[in-house]
Amino acid sequence: MKKKKTQKYSIPFNGLKEGKHDFTFEVDQAFFENFPFSDIENADVTVNVEFEKKSNLFNIVFDINGVLHLYCDRCNDSLDINIQGKERLIAKFDHENYSESTDDIIIISSSDNDLDLSNSIYEFISLLKPSKLEHKNMEDCNQDVIKKLNEISVSNDSSDEVDPRWAALEKLKTKK
Numbered sequence: 001m002k003k004k005k006t007q008k009y010s011i012p013f014n015g016l017k018e019g020k021h022d023f024t025f026e027v028d029q030a031f032f033e034n035f036p037f038s039d040i041e042n043a044d045v046t047v048n049v050e051f052e053k054k055s056n057l058f059n060i061v062f063d064i065n066g067v068l069h070l071y072c073d074r075c076n077d078s079l080d081i082n083i084q085g086k087e088r089l090i091a092k093f094d095h096e097n098y099s100e101s102t103d104d105i106i107i108i109s110s111s112d113n114d115l116d117l118s119n120s121i122y123e124f125i126s127l128l129k130p131s132k133l134e135h136k137n138m139e140d141c142n143q144d145v146i147k148k149l150n151e152i153s154v155s156n157d158s159s160d161e162v163d164p165r166w167a168a169l170e171k172l173k174t175k176k
């Protein structure tokens, strides 16, 4: 018998008995290809999901652990950020007076057999990404880039321009 193919980040809840079930999802570069506007493009994150099936709702706990492969805002070199977090989500069926999903409640259509968790996983990982992406110490940055950046900022610095009065004096001197 051919097993029904399910999506990679989905839970086939219809086939599960009531109670707790564990799932593990690996989040990598291919995962983020589904999110073309993501500012995360590569990662090595494991998401352990504890899925509790109850008669009228699902309790879902996400245990997120891994590394985001990002770039330093200061020197543009690769920057690995460790992330770790625990998130909860409740999934309910649309026939129970709930019509709109919120941050921690998602609504499932009663005709669905699978619960796709990829959007939730994406949101949780995005929340764990720090807003400031820089090497902790300036010394850890790519020193060649830092040096170049400093050169540019010095040459743009207006205080380095010769004072016009001095320039005028200089002209007088050379005339003599």
Ligand SMILES: [Zn+2]
Binding pocket: 072, 073, 074, 075, 076, 077, 134, 135, 140, 141, 142
């Ligand atoms: Zn850096």
